[in-house]
Each structure stands twice: as C-alpha cells, then as structure tokens.
Amino acid sequence: MSAQAPVAVVTGGATGLGREIARRLHAGGHRVAIADISAEAATELAAELAAQGPDARAYTVDVGERTAVEKLYAAVVADLGSVEVLVNNAARTQARPLLEITPDELDQVMRVNLNGTFYACQVFGTAMAETGYGRIVNIASLAGQNGGTATGGHYASSKGAVLSATKVFARELAARGVTVNAVSPGPQDSPMVRELLGDGLDGLVAGIPVGRLGSMRFIADMVALLASPDAASVTGACWDANGGLHLR
Template sequence: MDTVAVVTGAGRGLGAVIARQLYDRGHRVALADIDIAAASSTAAEIDSTGSRVIAVALDVRSKNSFENVRDAVIEQWGSVEVLVNNAGQAQIRALMAITPQEFCGIVETNLNGAFFGCQVFGAYFAERGYGRIVNIASLAGQNGGTATGAHYAAAKGGVATLTKVFARELARSGVTVNAVSPGPLDLPFVHETVPTEKLAAIVSTIPVGALGSPGFVAETVALLASQSASTVTGACWDINGGLYMR
C-alpha cells in the first residue's frame, strides 16, 4: 500500500500507536505534533532510516499550520491520502471550577483542531477525488461523562458531529470521514495520572472488565483509512468495552 498518512498528536500516546500501525501496514507516515522533539523521537523509533516516516511541526489551533503540514508532506512524498485527527488535550476539572480560559483552550485544541484538519485536507482530498479522514472522538462526548472535564466532553461531542457534517459534504468526492470513539484506554499516561484505587474502580464499571487496547483502536483507524472502507462514512465506531451501547 503506497499511501501517505498524516497523524496529528503523534509524538506520544495513542497517536504514536496509530502512526506505528499505519507504518506497519505499508503507509508512509508523517507524525505531526506541536512537540516536534517528541515527534522526531517517535519517528526514529518507528523507522530509523527515515525513508517512510517523517516528523512535522503542527499547531492544530491554526488553520495555516495545517496548510503548512499539507504542503510539506506533499513536497516530501508527492501526495497525501489519509488524515488522522488525533491531537487532543484534557484538563481534569470540576464542572463549576472550569474557567473561561480553560474551556476555550480545550475546545480550541480538540474541536477547532479537528475542524481545521477536516477543512484543509478535506478540500485537498476532494480535488484529487480520493481521501480518508479519521477523527478521534471519545466516549466522554457520547455519554456526557465529565471524568476528563466537561469542556473535553463537549469538544469531543462536537468532533462526532463534525464527522457527520464533513462526511455528508465530501461523500460524492471519493472522500470518507469517520470517527473512532474510545473509552478508557490502557495507556501510560492513564496509569501515571490516575491513582491505582480510582483506576481499579473505573475498570470495575467496564462490562468486559478491562481498559481498552490502544492497539485495537489503531487497527480500527487503519481499517477506516484503507481503500476497502470506501462505503463507510459518517460512522462513529465505539471502542469502550460495553460502557456505552446504542
């Protein structure tokens, strides 16, 4: 598969796992992150030769930054076929303690970032007649959960809705737009930030009895990014261990 994918927020965490999965499936991958040092380090871990992986600086709060990434990747490899809008930020805060600055900051990164990515790359894909966009939403945006903050939940709910809007707009252009909505994942930062007792309590509420696998989320993203997923668009794929069923 000789396609090019851009993954935002790929310097660490879920984004890095997604980038590696796409690389393993034969994609050339641009790891886009505001922390270029982290993106460069992860890129070197995935492909020490640098032939199929590059790191690029991206501030998802800026449409112009997305345009710069698009142009840089096209200059490097000639085209882009896949965008994964993964970059996000969470701020654990009690509902009534969220400040206007915090609310706007979380929305700017999680929701505005997804919008700018879909807009910039969606237009480019539509011109070429082919493209795959996969947005990372969240269980928090579906069930109103505020464990990660109401501003995060609201922004991720917006991502799920944006996915449908862009999917409908681009459907006749050979471009699909889908979302993946994970529940709590087995990632290092989760274990580092959530006390052991609280994490155990969270796991006890998950019907399958375990945190979600980042690798499986990445596999789902890779499927939606593939050519074979041509008739799947506007969907939000739930990966939450049964916490939210619909």
C-alpha cells in the same frame, strides 16, 4: 517500500494513542507524517519508523492555528508528494470539576480538540476532494457520547462536537471520494488514563462491563481499517470500543 506508498498524517502522533496509530499505519505500508506539538518526540518516533521500512517524517504543528495546519499540509506534500489519509488524534485533556472550568481553560481545550479537527478536515478534505480520494479518521471519545466528565467536561463537550463535525464533513465530501469517520474509545490502558485517574483506576475498571481497560493497539487497528481503500462504503460512522459502557 516504494515512494508511491500512500501517505498518512497523524496529528498528536508522537505519543500515546497517536504513536500506536502511526506505528500501525507504518507497519501496514504507509509513509507516515507524524505531526505533533512536541518536535523532539515526533523526531524520535520518525527516526525509529524510518529505519524499519517506509518513509516517516516529523512535523511540528499547533493544530489550533489554521495557518499552521495549512503549512503542515504544504510541507507534507512538498516532502512526500501527496496525502491519502488523515488521522485527527491531537487532543488536550484537563481533569477539572465541571463548575470550576474557566473561560480560558474551555477555550484551550476547544481550540485543540474541536478547532484543530475542524481546520484539518477543511484543509486536507479540500485537497483530497480535488484528487477524488481520501480517508479521514477523527478520534472521538466515549465522554462525548455519554457526557462523562472524568477527563473534564470541556473535553467531553469538545469530543461531542467532533462527532458532529465528522457527520457534516462526511456528508459534504462523500460524493468526491473522501470518507470521514470517527473512532470513539472508552478508557484505554494508557499512561494518560492512569495519570488522570490515579487511585480511582481500580474503581473505574470495576465499572466496565467487560472488566478491563481497552487496548490502544486495537484502536489503531480500527483506524487502519477505516483508512483502507476497502472502507469506501463507510462514512459518517462512529466505531465504538468502550467495553460495554455505552450501548447503542
């Protein structure tokens, strides 16, 4: 593949949904920057993808620190030359009874989920606006729409804030060629969901109108659509995939 292929940065891209998104964008012809707090997992995935086609690089980053996000952008541009797509997927979950969440736990979840997304939208969005083109996709959650607390009330609150941030950045950057959208998954068939719910998984599935967990591969397809040049008329949107748990 050409070195001129578009570059996509996926935060939290080494495992789970982030890994599926990185694989999908890479398969679609993007050079991929896998940014994750786990250097080992990111390096392993980058090596796997790079052996199959376009370039793939691993970057270690804690998105909760703005300076780290700035360094990530600089490193990717130094290595790959540009960034056309940003997927803000990095997130922290913690199943904790709502009234027992401590200030420190609240800060830790908000720091990654909201602050990390906000910082990345600022840093990458500014650079994209200067070039006149960009696609930003934020990973939200059903919990941020309906107030579900199975993954923690602080997680739900952070994802609700991500949805608001998506709108404000979309409004700010629209005239400069940069779209900002969100994808809001419901419960996915993922190791994280199975670990969080344990014996309660069957009960959860029984309560989903379509009677099944979602597919991470399909969520990755949704992200790829929003990340494409053809998605120029979609901004400030939230695309839902929740099995009918939240209708609007």
